[in-house]
Amino acid sequence: MNYSSNNIPPKRKITECIWNGKNCLFIRGVQTSQITTKLHNDNDIQILIIQQSDIFQLKKQLGRFKSAQILILNQMSMSLLPMCIRFFSHLTLLDISNNILESLPQDIVNLTYLTVLNISKNCLTDVTVVCGLSHLQSLDVTENKLTGLPQSLCMLQQLQTFSCSFNEIPSLPEEIGSLRSLTALRVTNNKLSAIPRSFSNLTNLLLLQLDANSLDHIPFQIFNCVSLLELSLSRNIIEGCVPFKICSLVCLRTLNLACNRITEFPIELGQLTSLEYFNISGNPLDSSSVSFGKITGIQEFSASRCGLSIAPSNLGLCPNLVILDLSENRIRRLYNEDLSFPQLTSLCLAYNNISTLPISICELKNLTVLELQFNELKSLPDDFGKLSYTLRQLDLGHNRLEVIPVSLFPKMCRLSYLCLDSNPISEVPNEISNLKELTHLSISGCSRLVSLPEGLGFCVNLLMLKVSKNKLSSIPKTVAKLEKLKYLDLSDNDFDRFPLVVCFIPKLRVLLYNQTEGRPLQSLESPKGWYQKSLVLYPQINGSYDQKCRDYFDEDIKMISLEEALLRTPNTEGLPPLIENLSHLVYLSLQSNGLCTLPDVFHRMKLQRLDVSHNHLHFLPSNFYKCRCLTHLYLHSNNIRQLDKNFLNLRTLRILTLSQNPLQFPPVEVGSDRVFPVYSYLEQYKNFDAFVLKSLCKILISDFPKESTHDLLQKIGFSDSVIESLEKQVPGGHNHIKRLKLALESWTGLSFEFEDVRSNEPNFDQRSARSKYFNSLDILTESTENSVVQSKTSQSDLFGKEDSTSLISKMLIESATDSDISSRRLLHIVHLIGLDELHSKLLKYVLNVQQVRF
Numbered sequence: 001m002n003y004s005s006n007n008i009p010p011k012r013k014i015t016e017c018i019w020n021g022k023n024c025l026f027i028r029g030v031q032t033s034q035i036t037t038k039l040h041n042d043n044d045i046q047i048l049i050i051q052q053s054d055i056f057q058l059k060k061q062l063g064r065f066k067s068a069q070i071l072i073l074n075q076m077s078m079s080l081l082p083m084c085i086r087f088f089s090h091l092t093l094l095d096i097s098n099n100i101l102e103s104l105p106q107d108i109v110n111l112t113y114l115t116v117l118n119i120s121k122n123c124l125t126d127v128t129v130v131c132g133l134s135h136l137q138s139l140d141v142t143e144n145k146l147t148g149l150p151q152s153l154c155m156l157q158q159l160q161t162f163s164c165s166f167n168e169i170p171s172l173p174e175e176i177g178s179l180r181s182l183t184a185l186r187v188t189n190n191k192l193s194a195i196p197r198s199f200s201n202l203t204n205l206l207l208l209q210l211d212a213n214s215l216d217h218i219p220f221q222i223f224n225c226v227s228l229l230e231l232s233l234s235r236n237i238i239e240g241c242v243p244f245k246i247c248s249l250v251c252l253r254t255l256n257l258a259c260n261r262i263t264e265f266p267i268e269l270g271q272l273t274s275l276e277y278f279n280i281s282g283n284p285l286d287s288s289s290v291s292f293g294k295i296t297g298i299q300e301f302s303a304s305r306c307g308l309s310i311a312p313s314n315l316g317l318c319p320n321l322v323i324l325d326l327s328e329n330r331i332r333r334l335y336n337e338d339l340s341f342p343q344l345t346s347l348c349l350a351y352n353n354i355s356t357l358p359i360s361i362c363e364l365k366n367l368t369v370l371e372l373q374f375n376e377l378k379s380l381p382d383d384f385g386k387l388s389y390t391l392r393q394l395d396l397g398h399n400r401l402e403v404i405p406v407s408l409f410p411k412m413c414r415l416s417y418l419c420l421d422s423n424p425i426s427e428v429p430n431e432i433s434n435l436k437e438l439t440h441l442s443i444s445g446c447s448r449l450v451s452l453p454e455g456l457g458f459c460v461n462l463l464m465l466k467v468s469k470n471k472l473s474s475i476p477k478t479v480a481k482l483e484k485l486k487y488l489d490l491s492d493n494d495f496d497r498f499p500l501v502v503c504f505i506p507k508l509r510v511l512l513y514n515q516t517e518g519r520p521l522q523s524l525e526s527p528k529g530w531y532q533k534s535l536v537l538y539p540q541i542n543g544s545y546d547q548k549c550r551d552y553f554d555e556d557i558k559m560i561s562l563e564e565a566l567l568r569t570p571n572t573e574g575l576p577p578l579i580e581n582l583s584h585l586v587y588l589s590l591q592s593n594g595l596c597t598l599p600d601v602f603h604r605m606k607l608q609r610l611d612v613s614h615n616h617l618h619f620l621p622s623n624f625y626k627c628r629c630l631t632h633l634y635l636h637s638n639n640i641r642q643l644d645k646n647f648l649n650l651r652t653l654r655i656l657t658l659s660q661n662p663l664q665f666p667p668v669e670v671g672s673d674r675v676f677p678v679y680s681y682l683e684q685y686k687n688f689d690a691f692v693l694k695s696l697c698k699i700l701i702s703d704f705p706k707e708s709t710h711d712l713l714q715k716i717g718f719s720d721s722v723i724e725s726l727e728k729q730v731p732g733g734h735n736h737i738k739r740l741k742l743a744l745e746s747w748t749g750l751s752f753e754f755e756d757v758r759s760n761e762p763n764f765d766q767r768s769a770r771s772k773y774f775n776s777l778d779i780l781t782e783s784t785e786n787s788v789v790q791s792k793t794s795q796s797d798l799f800g801k802e803d804s805t806s807l808i809s810k811m812l813i814e815s816a817t818d819s820d821i822s823s824r825r826l827l828h829i830v831h832l833i834g835l836d837e838l839h840s841k842l843l844k845y846v847l848n849v850q851q852v853r854f
Contacts, residue, residue, distance in 0.1 A: 022046040022069070027053050035061045043067045051075055059084050066090075074098045086110045097121045097140070104129050120144070120163070131155045142166050142186070154178040165189050165209070177201040188212050188232075200224035211235050211256070223248045230254040234279070238262055247271040258282050258302070264289045273297060281305050281325070287312060296320065304328045304348070311338040319343070327351050327371065336360040350374055350395070362386050373397040373419065380405060388413045397421035397442070409434045416461075421445050433458035442466040444489070457481040468492050469517065480504040480562055491589075492518035503578040504562045510587045516614070520594035522573040577601050586629075590615070603627050613637050613657065625649040636660050642824065645686060690750065692823040692849060696842050697744045698752055700826070703841070706736045708833055715829045716747045722811065729808050746813045748821055 015026040016039045023040050024047040033056035037045065042064040049072040055061055063084040071088060072095040079100050085091075086107040093116040101122040109132035117130060120142040127141050131152035138161040146167040154175035162179070165188040172187065177198020184207040192213040199221035207230045208222065215236040222231065223245040231252060238260040247268040252275055259282035275295050281304040290303065290312040298318045302325040309330050321341045328351040336358045339347075346369040355376040362383040367390055377399040385407030392414055401423040409431040416437050420428075422445035433455030441462060443449065449470040457478020465482075468491040475490070480501050488502065491514040498521055502511065515521070560568075565578060575590065580601035589611040598612065600621035609632040617638040625646035630653055637660040704712065713723050730739045741752055823846060830839045
């Protein structure tokens with residue numbers, strides 16, 4: 001049996017306990033070769049539960065517990081049922097669901113006391129063998145690969161509950177009608193187009209679920225099942241009028257006919273006086289086609305997506321209504337009598353065309369959930385505030401409200417969820433501070449909203465705050481008092497800089513600051529000369545935003561108070577280093593902010609997901625690769641040309657996106673959801689670039705003009721004093737090539753054969769250049785003729801036998817300061833010096849060489 005350790009749940013344990021007076025052994029998420037018990041003998045275990053575990057010699061281990069009455073083996077990846085189970089002679093319940101069983105052994109019939117069998121979520125194609133378990137009372141074969149049921153099903157005369165949903169069953173056997181003890185039958189998500197005539201015999205049936213089949217009418221046999229309490233026929237293709245005989249089901253409490261093609265209901269529907277739940281959603285009805293008559297006991301009614309223009313007639317005759325759903329219709333107006341429900345707790349009128357609310361809505365004193373989103377409301381009734389004492393969830397999003405009445409936020413307000421999205425409001429009342437129980441607040445898409453009230457900081461239980469797609473230019477300082485806030489969305493607003501108060505929200509875990517439609521943290525275009533002046537090419541230039549900000553803080557940045565930060569932080573573009581204060585942050589999204597740099601603080605945070613896609617990043621901060629928790633990194637749509645070899649240090653990374661970058665090394669194809677191939681590629685590319693760099697240096701030594709040598713040595717990091725010392729120790733114009741060779745060997749750590757350096761073409765194996773894949777083996781082969789990558793500390797021994805040459809090499813190695821040693825860097829330096837012809841020659845060579853394929 002194979003078991004992936006990735007599937008082992010976090011709570012791995014073996015537990016012994018007493019459950020319902022029975023000795024229970026519970027094993028979950030363990031890998032072991034021996035099941036040990038401390039409190040009970042094996043024969044005393046009455047309940048054995050093993051889930052998501054890998055147990056060596058499972059058959060032998062199970063055989064020790066033959067006295068068990070209940071055996072549960074879930075998610076064990078079993079393809080065969082252990083044969084020892086047939087000896088569990090006392091077994092009354094067997095649950096082997098969530099495995100990969102394709103068949104059951106014949107000797108399962110030896111379990112003569114078995115009353116409950118759950119074999120759901122396997123790969124069974126036939127269940128005939130279980131029909132020999134004559135004492136079965138409950139059988140569940142849901143989610144298998146059954147294309148039919150056996151005729152021998154009739155042998156299960158004691159069967160009370162039968163579930164065979166989510167299979168491919170086109171019809172039920174006629175013999176099913178002989179199961180007179182059956183009280184619950186679930187055959188949802190199959191291919192039934194009819195049911196057998198014998199179905200009429202199931203007079204004890206209490207629950208019948210035939211949802212998601214292919215029935216085009218309500219089978220008349222059902223009307224003889226007079227004991228039915230629940231009938232569900234949703235998601236079929238039932239057309240036309242519901243038969244009047246449905247009134248014979250006088251005991252019916254739940255009737256679900258949603259998502260069919262029903263157009264009319266009979267007047268006799270009113271005879272279902274016991275009906276409590278009635279769902280007709282998703283049927284093409286006329287408002288006058290539903291009459292409730294005497295159904296006064298109905299408690300939950302749903303008629304969403306029915307195309308209604310007015311509320312169903314006589315709805316007001318249902319005084320016991322608790323839940324009413326009339327969403328996604330075409331209702332324009334409600335009348336007072338439409339909402340006279342003293343017991344109503346949940347009212348959903350979303351996605352209609354309602355422009356005004358009746359006064360009677362304010363008298364619903366038990367209302368806890370009110371959904372009014374996506375309507376045409378311009379105002380609320382004067383007494384609407386009365387609802388605030390009982391309302392827990394209120395959604396007013398996507399209406400035309402210009403003013404939020406202060407009366408909506410009285411003291412002792414019970415609201416826990418409030419949505420005001422996409423309304424033309426210009427302000428939020430400061431009285432929102434009265435919402436002490438508020439946990440979720442969304443005020444997004446309000447194009448006239450430029451500020452938030454100070455009172456927001458007194459919603460002390462707030463967990464989630466969404467204020468995206470507004471015109472906010474600042475956040476009140478009181479937001480820092482929201483000690484329970486975990487989710488904050490500030491995307492697409494008009495902040496002139498990152499609001500520092502965010503860095504002082506103590507328990508924040510998710511921060512979204514995407515500016516696809518808002519003002520980015522930095523200008524949309526990269527500064528001129530950015531690439532040439534970047535820290536990658538010129539490490540000596542230290543003008544990053546990160547450093548500028550840190551100069552303002554002499555002490556530890558985490559000791560700075562909000563007031564001090566506001567006074568001392570410069571008004572500079574970009575993401576502030578203070579972001580590291582968010583020690584609980586696990587997800588940060590900064591899409592479309594025009595960022596050219598990031599502060600070098602992420603390695604001190606606990607981020608698991610970072611999205612900096614759609615920016616102008618050329619590289620990541622130098623310490624970024626020390627992040628220890630990062631699992632998802634989104635870098636697509638930036639200006640990244642090369643992956644840093646330090647990517648290898650991001651050992652927890654699982655998802656990496658790199659598409660839409662000008663990547664040459666590696667190519668864009670690396671930008672997939674599979675990260676580990678990137679690491680393999682980087683190892684190969686490191687060797688490949690060493691080969692290319694060596695070849696370019698050979699061309700350079702041969703063709704480089706003597707008068708530009710000093711400029712070249714400066715740009716690769718040698719000081720004027722070192723260059724002057726080199727010229728003194730290796731003097732004369734005839735030694736120009738030797739000086740250049742020594743300097744390049746010291747800079748690159750590579751060794752060039754002196755006799756080859758005068759050649760106009762590099763000495764390399766053209767077959768390697770044309771190969772489809774370039775790997776380390778190619779380089780090792782070539783190294784038999786030319787020494788390849790060697791450490792700088794050992795180079796001085798290879799430069800010559802003379803002591804003076806060794807001393808010169810040692811001096812050059814110790815003085816080299818350029819950290820970016822690559823073929824790309826060398827090409828760029830030649831371009832900066834202005835040697836266009838030589839640059840073209842080098843570039844042509846690089847383009848002709850077959851690059852490493854990913």
